Structures are given as structure tokens and as C-alpha cells.
Amino acid sequence: MHELSIVMSILDIANETVSKHQATGVEAIELDIGAIAGIEPDALDFAWQAAIPGTVLADAERAIHHIPGQGKCLECEITFNMPSLYTPCPVCGGYFTDVVAGKELKIRSLTLAMAES
Ligand SMILES: [Zn+2]
Incomplete structure (x- = not known):
């Protein structure tokens, strides 16, 4: 299931960004997904549910922008x-x-969640 590897690479980027900015997690994430990128939205959802709990993205609000094919x-x-x-x-x-x-x-x-200082 390649959706899982997609979710893992999104998670990699999120982890990197969080540690670079010393954030506590991610508040919100917006994804651009093309209509002909070969992504099954259901499979992506499923992979997300499987991989994301317990990570920096666990509490992130997720928004997906579908980009029509041209x-x-x-x-x-x-x-x-x-x-x-x-x-x-x-x-x-x-x-x-x-x-x-x-x-x-x-x-x-x-959108990163920052610790109160
Ligand atoms: Zn033509």
C-alpha cells in the first residue's frame, strides 16, 4: 500500500520541521493532493489512522485540497x-x-504548536 509510505514521508517532514523549530507538535496540516496523483483518499485515510496516533501529527487538524487534473x-x-x-x-x-x-x-x-515560554 503506497499510501502508507506517503503518510510516512509526510510524517518525516513534520518531525523534521517540529524539531527544527523546537515545537511541541503540529496544530494543523494542509495537503495538496492532485486528482491524478494516484492517491486513494480512503487508503490515505486508513494509512493516516494507522500511522499517525502517538506522533507529532496526532493532534493535527488535517485539511486536504484536491487539485483537479489538467x-x-x-x-x-x-x-x-x-x-x-x-x-x-x-x-x-x-x-x-x-x-x-x-x-x-x-x-x-x-502550523506548529509551540511550547509556552
Ligand atoms: Zn491536441
């Missing part, structure tokens, strides 16, 4: 909506496209 045809250079990776160009029917959006999988923001 491709650009290399033949006619138009940009079109791409519900899947294999959506052909609506004008010429070609499959030679650049994915311009929708493959994102990244942390948009992390």
Missing part, C-alpha cells in the same frame, strides 16, 4: 481538464500531453 496537448497546445492520466486531447484526440496540474502531492502548510 493537461496540455503537445500537438495543438491547448489546455484541458484531465479526469484521468489517460484523457486524450479533446481537439485532436492525441495522447501526447504534459500534465500541468493534478499530480501534486505535497504539504501546503504546517
Whole structure:
């Protein structure tokens, strides 16, 4: 299940950020997930429930931004909506496209919980 390795790498980044800033944990995390990044939201949720309790992300409020897929045809250079990776160009029917959006999988923001000093 590759969603679990995704959650683990998010956790790695969170751990690093928390220790770099000497925070006590993460208050909120926002993720960008592209529609054609190959992520199953249910599987991601499941992996999250399995891996996150007891970590710096345990109490973090999680928000997910879904980024719709967009491709650009290399033949006619138009940009079109791409519900899947294999959506052909609506004008010429070609499959030679650049994915311009929708493959994102990244942390948009992390809000750290700081100790009172
Ligand atoms: Zn085209």
C-alpha cells in the first residue's frame, strides 16, 4: 500500500520541521493532493489512522485540497481538464500531453504548536 509510505514521508517532514523549530507538535496540516496523483483518499485515510496516533501529527487538524487534473496537448497546445492520466486531447484526440496540474502531492502548510515560554 503506497499510501502508507506517503503518510510516512509526510510524517518525516513534520518531525523534521517540529524539531527544527523546537515545537511541541503540529496544530494543523494542509495537503495538496492532485486528482491524478494516484492517491486513494480512503487508503490515505486508513494509512493516516494507522500511522499517525502517538506522533507529532496526532493532534493535527488535517485539511486536504484536491487539485483537479489538467493537461496540455503537445500537438495543438491547448489546455484541458484531465479526469484521468489517460484523457486524450479533446481537439485532436492525441495522447501526447504534459500534465500541468493534478499530480501534486505535497504539504501546503504546517502550523506548529509551540511550547509556552
Ligand atoms: Zn491536441
